[in-house]
Amino acid sequence: xxxxxxxxxxxxxxxxxxxxxxxxxxxxxxxxxxxxxxxxxxxxxxxxxxxxxxxxxxxxxxxxxxxxxxxxxxxxxxxxxxxxxxxxxxxxxxxxxxxxxxxxxxxxxx
Numbered sequence: 001x002x003x004x005x006x007x008x009x010x011x012x013x014x015x016x017x018x019x020x021x022x023x024x025x026x027x028x029x030x031x032x033x034x035x036x037x038x039x040x041x042x043x044x045x046x047x048x049x050x051x052x053x054x055x056x057x058x059x060x061x062x063x064x065x066x067x068x069x070x071x072x073x074x075x076x077x078x079x080x081x082x083x084x085x086x087x088x089x090x091x092x093x094x095x096x097x098x099x100x101x102x103x104x105x106x107x108x109x110x
Contacts, residue, residue, distance in 0.1 A: 045091045051105035053098055065103075072097035
């Protein structure tokens with residue numbers, strides 16, 4: 001008899017525990033972490049991509065800048081991904097290409 005009561009108690013407790021997990025209020029919304037509104041670090045990919053680029057040794061024409069920018073964007077798109085996401089790899093290749101062509105991001109002067 002004690003075994004039957006123990007089994008019944010076990011079933012009731014198991015059902016109660018499962019029902020509290022399985023049947024949550026559909027209107028209940030999980031709290032999302034707050035979005036950071038701080039500016040990105042100046043050396044981050046995001047800050048460098050958002051910055052204005054300028055040619056370091058001497059200014060170049062707007063046409064030359066657009067050619068260099070589109071060529072670096074193309075290199076970023078066709079770069080092998082390796083580790084990380086394709087977007088991050090593309091941004092990193094674009095930034096390195098622009099720096100190799102003599103450009104620097106003017107971070108902080110937007």
